[in-house]
Amino acid sequence: MAPHTEQLTRPAVSLRGLTRSFDGRTVLDGIDLEIPAGQFTALLGHSGSGKSTLLRAVAGLDHEVTGSGELHAPERVSVVFQDSRLLPWRRVLDNVLLGTDGKEAAAKGREALAEVGLAGRERSWPGELSGGEAQRAALARSLVREPELLLADEPFGALDALTRIRMHGLLRELWERHRPSVLLVTHDVNEAIVLADRVLVLEGGRIGLDLTIDRPHPRSYSDPLLGEYRERLLAALGVTEDHQ
Numbered sequence: 604m605a606p607h608t609e610q611l612t613r614p615a616v617s618l619r620g621l622t623r624s625f626d627g628r629t630v631l632d633g634i635d636l637e638i639p640a641g642q643f644t645a646l647l648g649h650s651g652s653g654k655s656t657l658l659r660a661v662a663g664l665d666h667e668v669t670g671s672g673e674l675h676a677p678e679r680v681s682v683v684f685q686d687s688r689l690l691p692w693r694r695v696l697d698n699v700l701l702g703t704d705g706k707e708a709a710a711k712g713r714e715a716l717a718e719v720g721l722a723g724r725e726r727s728w729p730g731e732l733s734g735g736e737a738q739r740a741a742l743a744r745s746l747v748r749e750p751e752l753l754l755a756d757e758p759f760g761a762l763d764a765l766t767r768i769r770m771h772g773l774l775r776e777l778w779e780r781h782r783p784s785v786l787l788v789t790h791d792v793n794e795a796i797v798l799a800d801r802v803l804v805l806e807g808g809r810i811g812l813d814l815t816i817d818r819p820h821p822r823s824y825s826d827p828l829l830g831e832y833r834e835r836l837l838a839a840l841g842v843t844e845d846h847q
């Protein structure tokens with residue numbers, strides 16, 4: 604049966620009036636947000652502005668937030684964190700397959716590892732991987748679940764600058780192939796504008812700026828037209844280029 608038109612246009616994520624406080628301190632203050640299916644969105648904000656809190660809420664990891672407002676997210680959600688969270692006592696492929704089942708799971712796991720450039724490393728132990736390789740494995744683990752929504756909390760934050768640039772290319776490639784909705788939490792303005800088609804700034808518990816980045820991909824870090832977006836985002840974050 605053909606899907607109903609309403610389903611096709613329904614946003615992947617929809618938040619209305621979402622609020623979260625810790626010890627009487629409000630971190631999320633009535634967040635309204637819709638992320639259309641298949642959109643690559645980045646979320647910027649100062650340290651402590653509530654980015655991870657928002658991501659955890661969308662991931663369904665924060666039970667306290669339920670009931671504060673409306674929260675709709677897809678069923679198949681994958682989360683990638685700053686550290687790969689691979690289990691050190693399981694080989695790479697077993698980590699990727701963790702929690703999956705079915706006859707085709709192993710084949711899909713191998714395919715996902717090949718997609719992230721880790722073909723041949725299936726039987727390696729996580730301790731034998733570099734930081735970048737471990738994050739690649741974490742991406743493979745998220746892919747194998749064919750998520751409708753990929754939540755990424757500073758996934759490249761612990762990587763060196765060169766590895767990070769390579770990972771940007773990889774993440775965008777994977778997105779283009781699989782087209783999940785993405786919500787990428789980052790504190791890196793350049794990462795946000797090179798990768799995402801929409802960048803949100805979390806400020807004072809609300810979405811202070813909602814910016815569409817209307818530039819073709821692949822984007823160059825030195826594209827002068829990205830400069831305008833960078834300035835607007837930095838201004839929303841209250842920093843000038845000289846004092847980043």
Ligand SMILES: Nc1ncnc2c1ncn2[C@@H]1O[C@H](COP(=O)(O)OP(=O)(O)OP(=O)(O)O)[C@@H](O)[C@H]1O
Pocket residue numbers: 625626630648649650651652653654655656657790
């Ligand atoms: N479980 C918790 N208990 C108490 N306070 C919390 C808890 N989780 C988050 N907070 C507080 O909520 C605020 C927002 O935290 P959050 O981790 O969401 O910020 P963030 O924007 O992701 O920061 P960073 O960029 O530094 O990771 C912080 O002041 C933090 O101390």
